[in-house]
Amino acid sequence: MVVDSTTNTQNSSASRQQRGKLSSLGKLFKPWKWRKKKSSDKFQDLSKVLERKISTRQTREELIRKGVLIPDQGLFDCSITTEEGPAEKPQGQTVKTEQAEVTVIPNRSTYSQTSDSDSDGPILYRDEEEEEEEEDEYTNSSLAIKIRRRDTLNIKLGNRPSKKELEEKNILPRSSETERHELRQQIGCKLVRRLSQRPTTEELEQRNILKQKNEAEEQEAKQEIKRRLSRKLSVRPTVAELVARRILRFNEYVEVTDAKDYDRRADKPWTRLTPADKAAIRKELNEFKSREMEVHEDSKQFTRFHRP
Template identity: 60%
Template sequence: MCFYSQFVCSSRPMRFGIGLPCTMENKENARPYVLREDTDSDQSDGPILYRDDDTASDRAAKIARKESLSLKLALRPDRQDLINRNILHAQSDNERLESKEAIGAKLIRRLSMRPTAEELVERNILKTQTPAEEKKQKEEKKRYLLRKLSFRPTVEELKEKKIIRFNDYIEVTQAHDYDRRADKPWTRLTPKDKAAIRKELNEFKSSEMAVHEGSRHLTRY
């Protein structure tokens, strides 16, 4: 009696097992072992899905995929654009191979004509110094040139030392504008003026004009 009361008043779920021994003779006719729980599972089942709803959602997804695919196909570039972008090759395999070989031969020929590193350094194309070293070298050259210019002689000193000749240094002075088209002043020179001019020219030639040794006997001074 106590066992029955405990069995009935218990709030735990009840499990019943009905089964037949699984032997070789009745293996196909044996009932499966079923576990049942007497619980209220209606609230935990969730929303009920119908077949019509699944079909409608599948149809909408297919339509969306078709629309996206048609949009992508509409935006797809044509064949000429793909050829221009070098994506689609318009040449055959043999033509591409010949083109690659020609380009390779041209590159090898150009590389053989490429100057060496020493030549690039001599041409001041390849730098061997860092920017800081180049800046320091420029400053040193600037100081050296300024020091040399501070000791540079004047034009008068160079003239006295006959370093600058009359045609090396041109001095421009203001002159009056005379109309000498009808005037012939050399016709009015006296013999004394002619002798003075000849003497000045001979002195100039003897002091500032270099004469070759083979032509010295032709001079008149």
């Protein structure tokens, strides 16, 4: 029995080495299997998830009590496997069937050895184990994605607003009909108070906010104002009439220059004046003295005029 076990181990090791060398050649011709290996972070996440599931796993007695498992199911499967075991497998593998409570799946190395011995042609490569590993990784990754999705859902549910906030934002309606009725009554009272304080139509017309006239009536009123103003401008008096009535003063119809800071010693403009300019200046001075200069009635006779 020892010799058989050693020969089996040697054959299995030789087949694994040959399979490991030739499987790399097989991958070159299968581009759909060119995947990058998973990072260590993902394996750590998977291990955490599996630990959590193992810690929350129920025992066999609880499952039998809930009716998920049948009590005699494990014994029936073990009896079948033990009956078929000695006919096909060596004694080195019967130990597993005696210890297990569930059906024992035979080792794949035995099937691979028998199929290799039965096949006539040369063996190139075997990728069954790699495919199973990839399937296991895919299932584990999908399980981790589901758990992460649940975690994100729990976070979102924890961050959702309260019912009061939703009611304040008018997303959820008010709970009772009485509260709605009270709210409507409050709004109605406020509107009635504001309507009572609004101005009347007369006040709005005086402020030129409300207009009762049509556009045609407004145009007629504007034309009437224009006619009245043009009539007044056509009959207005001339400058001479306003001076005679003493409505216009001397400095309002004659150009006057401010000579407060004028230095007459440096510049003597009268030396450059012509006789006609001097005569015009004397005439303006005489008119000012005779018409506009305020003089007492008793002292008018002493007013001196310039010669023309």
